């Protein structure tokens with residue numbers, strides 16, 4: 001049983017580390033929950049993080065780690081239970097080291113992703129994790145959620161970009177894992193366990209990250225495709241012609257473009273079609289990317305896989321194309337989803353999934369579906385909205401049926417109902433319903449072993465025992 005975080009408890013924490021929570025610490029982007037907290041600890045060093053964790057363990061006070069607050073599954077907010085202590089890494093945002101000759105750098109967990117990207121540029125490379133929330137999201141939060149984003153197809157998710165982590169465990173001990181080794185099979189991979197654990201197994205305080213070469217030539221295009229199946233065939237065509245050089249392949253639905261027109265008419269949309277893909281190629285010097293993209297678009301048209309194409313003529317235009325893709329989640333929020341689903345499936349199952357899910361949703365009621373996302377990774381956001389003139393409140397009683405229909409189908413087709421945003425507090429019941437029982441038992445055993453008092457992010461990922 002945990003105790004609430006009280007003023008008396010706060011007085012035991014290191015001097016100068018405690019503040020009252022601001023609204024930004026308690027709100028979350030989808031507005032589903034409002035968190036509560038007895039206070040916010042803002043430690044300045046790994047030593048202070050360890051002191052805070054030890055104090056929480058001694059007093060049995062829950063800790064909710066907080067990065068930038070951009071998580072989409074409620075892992076960073078705790079709306080019920082004994083008021084926890086929020087532990088924000090925002091004052092630990094420094095560059096610990098950079099090794100250009102090794103294409104590696106070490107950063108503190110509170111550094112925003114945008115600043116991590118700038119630090120990589122500072123040593124002549126690129127940190128390829130890219131998210132619409134990168135100005136606010138922190139690398140600690142990215143690692144804790146094993147964030148994906150738009151360039152996973154080429155560079156992997158953040159786990160693939162991380163060489164080592166430093167973390168404070170639930171007893172206040174420090175795991176000094178800031179290695180720059182590419183090979184280290186000395187026992188269990190604690191780094192990989194902490195990545196994606198959403199603050200339930202340890203507080204990540206710093207990480208060593210891989211930096212990759214920036215492609216010399218980049219081309220971006222929007223291509224209208226006859227169907228999601230054609231989009232997948234186009235992806236195979238692109239990868240066959242340009243192996244390893246397709247950096248992003250994003251599916252865009254005409255419904256999403258309609259939402260943009262409805263809620264953000266200032267966003268210029270260069271190509272409107274029922275289905276389209278945004279393709280980014282990144283090529284080494286001496287391989288002209290624009291010609292490669294034109295060749296791809298022509299081959300796609302000849303094969304009946306593309307009906308129209310616009311190729312960005314400049315970096316500014318490429319950014320405008322990306323702005324369309326990145327505005328879609330905001331437009332979705334303005335329309336107000338009845339239910340949003342972050343799912344992944346084997347690539348070849350995606351077209352049938354979309355057809356079957358559309359049919360299942362139509363059987364429940366009249367809705368608009370905006371299905372979009374990281375097609376190249378098999379990760380789609382299948383989001384269900386009210387028809388024009390109605391609101392999400394009108395469908396309150398149908399939300400559970402919609403979600404269950406989509407998730408049951410995903411599970412039946414061999415997919416995941418928590419593809420890139422994680423489990424947080426939103427999908428605890430889904431994990432229990434669809435998760436592999438042996439995996440769930442192992443997860444509970446790991447949690448009990450590493451956090452026997454259950455103080456780290458109580459109720460996130462796993463229901464509190």
Ligand SMILES: Cc1cc2nc3c(=O)[nH]c(=O)nc-3n(C[C@H](O)[C@H](O)[C@H](O)COP(=O)(O)OP(=O)(O)OC[C@H]3O[C@@H](n4cnc5c(N)ncnc54)[C@H](O)[C@@H]3O)c2cc1C
Nearest residue numbers: 067068069070071075138140141142144147148149199204
């Ligand atoms: C507009 C928008 C677009 C997005 N696009 C994507 C996308 O394309 N791909 C994607 O994967 N995500 C995306 N996200 C989700 C979100 O940005 C990521 O989950 C991000 O990685 C969270 O980082 P954060 O610093 O904001 O973490 P927070 O939201 O503060 O926390 C997220 C989780 O991590 C834990 N945590 C935070 N910091 C630490 C730490 N140092 N140690 C241990 N645990 C910690 C928290 O307790 C919580 O469980 C998007 C979000 C928004 C708002």
